[in-house]
Amino acid sequence: MIKHTLLPASEFVSRRDKFAAQMEPNSVAFISANKEVTRSNDTEYSFCQDKNFYYLTGFNEPDALLLLIKIAGAQAEYQSILFCRDKDPMQEVWHGRRVGPELAKEAYVFDQTFTLDKMDEQVTSLINGVENVYHCFTDVDLNKQVDLWIKQVASQLKMGKRSPTVKFDCSDIIHELRLIKSEAELEIMRQVNVISGNAHQRAMKYSRAGRFEYQIEAEILHEFASNGARFAAYNSIVAGGDNANILHYTDNQEELEADQLLLIDAGGEYAGYAADITRTFPINGKFTEEQKAVYELVLKSQIVAIEAIKPGMTFARLNELVGEVLTQGLFDLGILTGNIDELLKANACKKFFIHGLGHWLGLDVHDVGDYHINEKRQQLREFKPGMVMTIEPGIYIPKGCDVEPKWQGIGVRIEDNIAVTESGYENLTVNSPKTIADIEALMQS
Template sequence: MIKNTLLPVAEFCQRRKNFIAQMPNNSIALIAAGKEVTRSNDTEYPFCQNKHFYYLTGFNEPDAILAIIKADDVAESVLFSREKDPLQEVWHGRRVGQNKAIKDYKFDNCFALADIEEQLIPLITGKTAVLICQNEQNDFQQQVLNWLSQIKQASRTGAKAPTTLIDCNNILDEMRLHKSNAELDIMRQVNVISGAAHQRAMQQSQAGKFEYQIEAELLHEFASNGARYPAYSSIVAGGDNANILHYTDNDEALKNGDLLLIDAGGELAGYAADITRTFPVNGKFSEPQSLIYQLVLDSQNLAIAAIKPGQTLAELNRIVCEFLTKGLYDLGILQGNLTILIAQRACKKYFIHGLGHWLGLDVHDVGDYHASAMREQLRPFADGMVLTIEPGIYIPSTDKSVDEKWRGIGVRIEDNIAITATGFENLTVNAPKTIADIEALMAD
């Protein structure tokens, strides 16, 4: 299952070229890498690179800074990174260093971080504008302001500081929203890995096991196939815990007769999968569980079938809400005048989150949804976008307004969908989701 998952260096070079094309003339963009985060005393959490920085560089060391310069006769990228240090490398691992950064990552130049003020301030001086990602670490934004202040203080010697500070998040968000063929190939792979993990979880599920034991099965399958880390904290929610949307305690015992909702995906080469499956702990749906489950599955299939370029999440939401409202009415969970219930989107009492979100280097990936004042997401779909489709119904055990047989049932089903030129591609190909397929797998 493991394939070469590294994007070609040429892809990162092309991204930098595309970014430069959208920069104003006589400007410099400064984008910082992530920092290591202390977990306890002198140990760190596994390093996670700043996604915008990674998108433009493919470089996975902390503390680095990327400078991209655009002027009349110059378009270049300069990296500032940790220098080679034999003692530090013995303790903490090998560093790329400056020469290898130029050779392997195709930067026009690379300097040690220790030389940043000497080398970077002249690059900033004389530029009209500085572009930064304004949601980056506050300390880096302050450092940029300090550099600008130093240049201003040298104005008597002829130094000219940039007069405009531009947030470049919009440029990078828009670039990241449209996936290349190479990106889509990685996302296909991480979906297959994650789908296999969901299969494993189904097969290992049984009453008496703890949620964290099933989580361990997911992590094993991810890492065994090259996705060393989960893309987000896995949700393994048995019974009524499924009605807590971001439940991550994962510490309760599984009970016979309960459903188990798992929202989990691996991360491969920085790209996330985000898959949810809900299935019976004992391998057999009860009648009330199957009725709710089939309603959610049918609504998801209806939404996915309607996906094509030009479609919107707002319209998919309308389709799903109408379908779920009627379905809940037919089951007796919603009562009243059906026409009024549909107009009021009464299903939102039990379908309490959005239908989907962009997916990519981040699980909730960047990209403008073109949301209206009514929070309708009006962005037309286009070839290369990837999103989740994840309807759900959540009936907490405390809901006394419904028959007792429905209480404590929580169901969500989530697939990852790529928009194509003519329709869609469902990347989530091997995670069973029909009742028959789930029960058959769990019976093996």
């Protein structure tokens, strides 16, 4: 039985406290919700909240706006203000219930709440006399609106009003906060990993020659939704045979064939948090010798990387470790040829391992947070407890490349979700088989 946990309002209040503590005195921050997006004519895509806004509010309706106002001279004192849609019985009959400002103030613990129609009047009043403005520079629509509010206040200079003059990108603060997960966040990420791991097990059991990639995808989505992860965190990759050598293959249209591998990269989203898991397995339940050799090499490199994770480690060093394992292994298999010392020095495995080793994970699949990349494109940021990342080495040998035909068409990636702890790591991906013995046993059960 999967335990379902939601974050309490106190978690979001704590995040706003931390954000406000980094604001300059006499400042205001604007963070906006997403808008609904039209899919076709008068239908919309399923709503997905702006992750920065969600991180600070937990509020999951469109069109809302959060203001944080830090009083001049105060070290921590600030006000939190939410603008949201009003209760509207007619709209709610057609489109669903709204929280409304009164309940939002109580349930989400804001100091003040207003309806959207009060926004212009209230904001121009609230920012009068404020020196600094924080907002996400990538939010083009909000940028234009903030500039308009500032101009409206500035136009009343002769009446004694004073508008903000300095702008800061609030993304810098939010992204650093989001990078370190709390224990409550980690618990949700454990749960979405269990849900997603069960989906990968279901896919393994259901896969066989003659079925189509989209049928396997349907089984995965069914498992997600049946266990509370109503949406996939990203478009699922279900890639049979040579399709696995297309890194972001999402057509998922082709028929599965015996003696091929099936690469599935799929993760659910629960309470806003993503899982990102990849498994590769034989469609008929039994690895060939060539498939087994490549798979065991990728798995060995992944284990080396995961076991090295601890505070102070970097992606740059993990990439070095994985590069050594994969280059030596590809040489031993005869897929790489030449002088082994030169191959290792050149990190020659990158011919077949063509993407990064991993990325931050959280509210976004490719989550926010600086990697501290240097001029050599090395990721030098040291890991800290609470960081969560993927570790996903792979080997891709497409048909038609310059290796022996027996290797061609093999694509293998193995991906787990790893949290950094005080003394090492925690593998959140606990229930998705990845050893050859476990995969074959599950598929033949």
